[in-house]
Amino acid sequence: MKSENKILELTFEFSLKAIILYKILVEQKEYVLSKQFLRSSTSIGANVEEANAAQTKKDFIMKMSIASKEARETRYWLKLLDKSQIVVHDYSKYLVLIEHIINILTKIVKTSQESLIKGSIQHLTSNIQHSDNG
Secondary structure, eight states, rough: OOOOOOHHHHHHHHHHHHHHHHHHHTTTOOOOEEEEEHHHHHHHHHHHHHTTTTTTTHHHHHHHHHHHHHHHHHHHHHHHHHHOOOOOOOOOOHHHHHHHHHHHHHHHHHHHHHHHHHHHHHHHHHHHHHHHOO
């Protein structure tokens, strides 16, 4: 399975888990951090979905980069919830999962950037060779 398809599935599943956690937090009357967490956590998958429909490699990289930033923000909110225990809960499975998502997104962005650069260099090299032959 391609990593883009894996990350689509993973971020969608994470969003569903985030909604469940959000409900738990709201039931315990935690409204501020829970809302921030819900927004950033569901935004990860939305940006991955948009990246999947990108028209250019640059657009794909941009959307995946935004997804990566949202994942890092989500990790921040989870750490804050975990350390503060404003709502007593075991957040460890969410923290493990978000780390996994961040690692995959980072790899996708880096690999895509390297591919874009490599393609640009090959294009330039080809243009130089054609101008030398002409």
